[in-house]
Amino acid sequence: MVHKVKGAVVRSKNAPVTLETILVPEPGPGEALVDILTCGVCHTDLHYKQGAINDEFPFLLGHEATGVVSAVGPDVTEVAPGDRVVLNWRAVCGECRACRRGEPQYCFNTHNATQKMTLEDGTELSAALGIGAFAEKTLVAAGQCTKVDPDADPAAIGLLGCGVMAGLGAAINTGNVKRGDSVAVIGCGGVGVAAVAGAALAGATTVIAVDIDAKKLERAKELGATHTVDSSAVDPVEAIRELTGGFGADVVIDAVGRPETYRQAFYARDLAGTVVLVGVPSPDMTLELPLLDVFGRGGSLKSSWYGDCLPSRDFPMLIDLYRQGRLDLDAFVTERITINDIEAAFEKMHSGAVLRSVVEL
Ligand SMILES: NC(=O)c1ccc[n+]([C@@H]2O[C@H](COP(=O)([O-])OP(=O)(O)OC[C@H]3O[C@@H](n4cnc5c(N)ncnc54)[C@H](O)[C@@H]3O)[C@@H](O)[C@H]2O)c1
Numbered sequence: 261m262v263h264k265v266k267g268a269v270v271r272s273k274n275a276p277v278t279l280e281t282i283l284v285p286e287p288g289p290g291e292a293l294v295d296i297l298t299c300g301v302c303h304t305d306l307h308y309k310q311g312a313i314n315d316e317f318p319f320l321l322g323h324e325a326t327g328v329v330s331a332v333g334p335d336v337t338e339v340a341p342g343d344r345v346v347l348n349w350r351a352v353c354g355e356c357r358a359c360r361r362g363e364p365q366y367c368f369n370t371h372n373a374t375q376k377m378t379l380e381d382g383t384e385l386s387a388a389l390g391i392g393a394f395a396e397k398t399l400v401a402a403g404q405c406t407k408v409d410p411d412a413d414p415a416a417i418g419l420l421g422c423g424v425m426a427g428l429g430a431a432i433n434t435g436n437v438k439r440g441d442s443v444a445v446i447g448c449g450g451v452g453v454a455a456v457a458g459a460a461l462a463g464a465t466t467v468i469a470v471d472i473d474a475k476k477l478e479r480a481k482e483l484g485a486t487h488t489v490d491s492s493a494v495d496p497v498e499a500i501r502e503l504t505g506g507f508g509a510d511v512v513i514d515a516v517g518r519p520e521t522y523r524q525a526f527y528a529r530d531l532a533g534t535v536v537l538v539g540v541p542s543p544d545m546t547l548e549l550p551l552l553d554v555f556g557r558g559g560s561l562k563s564s565w566y567g568d569c570l571p572s573r574d575f576p577m578l579i580d581l582y583r584q585g586r587l588d589l590d591a592f593v594t595e596r597i598t599i600n601d602i603e604a605a606f607e608k609m610h611s612g613a614v615l616r617s618v619v620e621l
Pocket residue numbers: 302303304307422423426446447448449450451452470471472473476491515516517518520521537538539540541564565566567609612615
């Protein structure tokens with residue numbers, strides 16, 4: 261049986277998001293069918309629309325989702341119909357060279373559904389990050405379903421499925437922020453503010469939020485920033501150095517992903533400090549740095565894929581912290597919208613008013 265549902269599709273580069281009937285197959289081996297409850301609008305969805313991820317149009321957008329498993333393939337044991345799940349986009353394989361050496365967070369062969377969802381005319385859809393959750397139902401690999409507490413607000417915990425996990429993990433996992441560290445975060449959208457919250461949670465004593473938009477800086481303060489820098493008005497490298505005794509921060513997180521913000525991160529960190537790139541650059545971007553500075557400043561330059569998270573370890577732990585009032589996931593949900601409002605939500609990303617718009621299906 262094939263399920264006919266509504267989904268938000270982009271047919272070609274920069275085309276508007278349209279609501280289309282999509283066909284979702286029954287789950288085969290290793291797959292799960294999920295009824296979507298909520299799905300956040302992430303900047304990565306906009307990157308897909310702009311053709312900045314790849315050219316495999318048409319895309320079925322959406323990937324920060326909570327849902328309920330409605331059916332599973334014949335051999336699936338990790339989840340069952342009725343389970344409340346947050347979807348993840350890195351279902352580890354357990355067999356590749358990263359998994360074998362005990363570093364599954366770097367898995368080089370993560371799993372998605374084998375079968376494709378299609379438009380009514382049979383055109384295969386590319387599901388954003390292998391999820392495609394701006395739809396009433398989606399088909400994923402069973403390992404992409406992380407079972408969670410059914411009582412937690414789906415709109416809030418679904419954000420762990422991408423941006424908030426990426427930001428928290430960029431600080432906690434990739435940046436390895438420790439008690440007493442100084443941390444600067446450049447770009448305070450959903451990902452960056454989560455990095456601010458992650459740095460605060462890990463015990464950083466100086467947490468500097470940097471953005472070109474003053475409204476974003478207010479949010480960052482609410483979520484744990486001790487200082488803010490408006491980089492449209494002042495030089496962020498100078499400002500971060502001033503706030504850290506003239507030295508620079510121990511960890512600087514670039515949650516924008518542009519050559520200019522990366523360069524700021526590189527020079528705003530202390531000697532032997534860490535730069536974490538969690539913002540995603542587009543294919544046309546290149547970076548030039550004096551190689552002697554790369555050597556002379558020491559430390560490490562890291563990228564953070566999905567906050568180097570392990571969904572099965574990190575989602576339930578973070579949901580516990582949320583329930584205990586120690587991680588304010590509700591603060592990330594700025595507005596709840598319908599599937600018709602995704603294009604407007606992309607516009608609001610630029611206006612600075614919104615941390616996350618969450619679609620309720
Ligand atoms: N690494 C991952 O696994 C992962 C996961 C999710 C998202 N991302 C990426 O993270 C980035 C941020 O995503 P988001 O959803 O928070 O986006 P967003 O649009 O909500 O936020 C981006 C923020 O950056 C600010 N900004 C833009 N240019 C700036 C500049 N030059 N200096 C300082 N601030 C600037 C904007 O004002 C905004 O507040 C995107 O590139 C997204 O694709 C990465």
